[in-house]
Amino acid sequence: MGGDVFVPSALIASAGNNANEYLAKHVAELGYLRPTIVASGGEARRRMGDIDFEVVIINTPLPDEFGHELSTYAVEKSNAGVILLAKAGTADQISDKLQQHGVLVLAKPFTGVQFRQAVQMAAACCRRLDYLRQENDKLRDKIAQIRLVDRAKCYLIEHKGMSEAEAHRMIEKTAMDTRRDRAEVAAEILEEE
Template sequence: MERVLLVSSTEKGTAYLCALLKGYFPAAPALAKNGGEARRLTLDGAYDLVVINAPLPDEFGCELARRVSQSTGAGILLVARADMAAEAAQKVCDAGVFVIEKPIDRRLFDQALRFIAAAQNRLASLLEENARLHRQLQDLRLIDRAKCLLIETLGMTEPQAHRYIEQQAMDLRMTKREIAGEIIRTYEN
């Protein structure tokens, strides 16, 4: 995590949270004083972590946390007064938002940041796996399309078309996807 957005309406809260964050992030966080400004900043830039010091002047912060959770991949930490933290946690827990109480315990803050980093790493690996599977599915569709063309135009059976594509890929040292693309370009026109 490198890019941080701190949403806090009070100067005292901003200074305290900046000092806490400085121990974890070398760069100073981007600052927003209200929910509207934070929404604009999250549209313009990709943040790894969004820290919301609730309440904000234009909203409490739960709505902002849910919105940021839905529209970005950022980890979100909502800091709320002890008497409001449980209610806030109920509202945002299903959106993957971490809630900690004020006054902030440094150990709890450290633990929350580690949990957020772990969750983001897990999410990144799942997104990477999803992209890999999506590419693999596209490859299979392309290869199946090429097989159909070989069956229609050259009268091959499905196993023959499959073997032909595999053999061409091995002989020409190309991927099956590249061979399928060549077959489609050749026989579709």
């Protein structure tokens, strides 16, 4: 992290030049200085494979699809906060279903303030999801370490005739004495197999 500056990134899938300028202007006000703008759902999918976007904005309809399929794809395949822009009648019809998937639906026409608030909410969702995924990764690592230590204890019990308390104490003491974590010591013990 030393020296790296986080630059938030936004993807705008929209086929209209006027809309693109409007959307890009408003996301730039929020710190998304060079949003990636694409004109189709297919191109948006390709770009999502290359870049981790913080926010994905889909201005419906797109020339190759309406856009709701792209919004659920973006939710499933990325950590991005996803906003779907649709005409008021359509937005009302699809918002319940899409919101269940985690897509924010904003009815057109909307004000600049409403749009910026939606982008801020989507970005906040993305950051929250990133935090939860990091915590989940930490828990998985911890569980893997516990399993490794347990396997090493079982090895010591079965092959070295130690009691569970002795095996535990031996792993703990070796870890302290050698200033390593218990998982490293456990891995070393299991390498002896």
